[in-house]
Amino acid sequence: MYGWIWRHLPGNTPVRALISLALVLGAVYTLFTWVFPWAEPLLPFGDVTVDGEAGGGGGEQRGAAG
Amino acid sequence: MPSSTESAHEAPAGQDQEPEAQKRSDAAAPRRPSRTVRIVAGAVSVVGELLITAGVVLGLFVVYSLWWTNVLADREAARDSDAVRDLWEEQEQQEGDPGGTPADEPPPVFDPADGLGFLHIPAMTGTDILVKEGTGDDVLNGGVAGYYAGEPVESAMPWDEEGNFSLAAHRDGHGARFHNIHRIEEGDAIVFETKDTWYIYKVYAILPETSRYNTEVLDPIPEESGATEAGRYITLTTCTPIRTSRYRYIVWGELDRTVPVDENRTPPPELS
Numbered sequence: 001m002y003g004w005i006w007r008h009l010p011g012n013t014p015v016r017a018l019i020s021l022a023l024v025l026g027a028v029y030t031l032f033t034w035v036f037p038w039a040e041p042l043l044p045f046g047d048v049t050v051d052g053e054a055g056g057g058g059g060e061q062r063g064a065a066g
Numbered sequence: 067m068p069s070s071t072e073s074a075h076e077a078p079a080g081q082d083q084e085p086e087a088q089k090r091s092d093a094a095a096p097r098r099p100s101r102t103v104r105i106v107a108g109a110v111s112v113v114g115e116l117l118i119t120a121g122v123v124l125g126l127f128v129v130y131s132l133w134w135t136n137v138l139a140d141r142e143a144a145r146d147s148d149a150v151r152d153l154w155e156e157q158e159q160q161e162g163d164p165g166g167t168p169a170d171e172p173p174p175v176f177d178p179a180d181g182l183g184f185l186h187i188p189a190m191t192g193t194d195i196l197v198k199e200g201t202g203d204d205v206l207n208g209g210v211a212g213y214y215a216g217e218p219v220e221s222a223m224p225w226d227e228e229g230n231f232s233l234a235a236h237r238d239g240h241g242a243r244f245h246n247i248h249r250i251e252e253g254d255a256i257v258f259e260t261k262d263t264w265y266i267y268k269v270y271a272i273l274p275e276t277s278r279y280n281t282e283v284l285d286p287i288p289e290e291s292g293a294t295e296a297g298r299y300i301t302l303t304t305c306t307p308i309r310t311s312r313y314r315y316i317v318w319g320e321l322d323r324t325v326p327v328d329e330n331r332t333p334p335p336e337l338s
Contacts, residue, residue, distance in 0.1 A: 001115045028126065036130045041203060045131065047311040048244070048304045049201045049234045050281050051218050 131239045132309075139209030139241030146208060147196045150181035154261045183224075183260040185211055185233070186337050190246045197258070201234045209241025211302075219284045224258050224265040224321075228296040231258070232284045237304045237315075244304035247315055248274070255336035256300055256319045262327050264334050267300045267319035275306060275313045283316045291318040 005023075009016040099107070178199040185195040198205050201212040213221040214232045222229020235243035250256075250269055258265040271291035276283065280290075284301055287293050298321035306315035325334050 001112045003111075031123065031126055032130055032134060036127055039127070040131070044311050045238075045309070047278065048206065048236055048314075049214070050276075050278055050283060050303055050314050 135207070135239040136209075136241055139207060139236075139239075143196055143209030143241055146181060146198075146210065147184070147194065150183075150196065153180070157261065181210075182213065183258055186257040186259060186333075187250065187254070188337060189250045189254040190244070193243070194259075195235065195243045197233060206234065206236055207240040209243060211235035211243055214284060218281045221284075222286065222298075224260070224298070224300075225263070226298070228298055229286045230284060230288060230299040230301055232301045232303070234303045237306065238309050244302060244315075245308070247302065247304055247317060248306075250302075250317050255322075256302070256317075257334060257336055258300070259327070259333075264325040264327060266322045266325065266334055266336060268322045269317055269319045271318040273316040273318075276316060278311070278314050280314065283314075283318075288318055291316075293318070293320070297321070 006016060006020070009019050011019070180198070182197045182199065185197050187195075196210040198208070198210045198212050200215045201217070205212040211233045212235070214234065215221065219232065221232040224231050235241075237244055237247070250272065252269050252272065254269045256267040256269060258267070271293075273283065273290065276290075282288070283290055283303065286299075287296055288299060288301060291299075293299065300319040300321070302317040302319075304315050305311040306313050
């Protein structure tokens with residue numbers, strides 16, 4: 001997969017290395033800016049409040065996350 | 067898997083041509099792996115690369131949770147804290163200089179959503195913790211503590227005659243304001259600073275582990291802490307053990323005394 005991407009990048013080796021680096025940084029940026037903030041409330045790692053009814057209506061909105 | 071079914075279908079056709087192709091290549095080069103083997107090897111290598119990628123992404127998520135959210139929250143909390151301090155200063159100046167305000171400039175309005183005051187817990191952290199209204203993600207992810215505003219209880223305010231001032235903050239990530247809550251011991255001071263008053267509470271009970279559904283800890287008279295009569299209590303809630311949200315960690319304090327803020331905002335002895 002990564003080999004295929006590497007073979008399809010234009011330019012010589014240093015140019016390809018630079019483009020690869022840019023792609024990696026772009027992927028990390030995307031993860032940190034959009035993917036992780038979206039995924040985090042769906043994971044049960046950051047609930048800090050006590051809240052009443054287990055699984056009650058709107059309960060998932062109430063438990064603070066992060 | 068699409069690739070394996072594809073190869074199974076094509077295998078008979080490929081076998082027909084193989085003898086000819088082999089005759090040509092056998093003479094010069096060693097025998098190449100068959101088409102099926104190459105497809106399987108390719109599939110295995112793609113799966114392997116995807117697994118490595120998944121591992122790297124999970125590692126990055128840990129970096130995000132435990133480090134990057136703190137960077138963002140610290141930045142946001144510093145900005146919001148400054149805004150509250152500036153607002154207080156502005157209000158102070160207007161009170162000291164009535165009539166000095168231009169008519170077209172309305173006096174700054176106090177909004178608990180922007181910040182009620184600052185929590186100081188020297189046993190836990192040297193950082194001033196801004197306290198805002200609400201305990202939702204949108205509030206707590208800003209590196210602040212929030213007081214319960216209706217769900218599941220309506221917190222009392224420190225200046226109320228009696229009741230329970232109930233707060234929540236993150237143990238990890240997003241500023242991790244209550245990260246070291248386990249360092250608080252009975253007798254330690256919790257000081258809440260508003261524009262005009264220092265509220266000095268003394269910790270008298272700690273519950274290191276309770277169910278997340280145990281809302282009784284927030285009662286106006288939190289009986290689980292041993293309290294039996296109405297008073298002015300403070301309750302801190304966060305998650306425990308560290309880096310999980312399985313249980314809740316509770317610290318209770320009771321108001322010891324209040325001290326008016328002087329013009330230099332000299333902190334009470336508990337903070338020096």
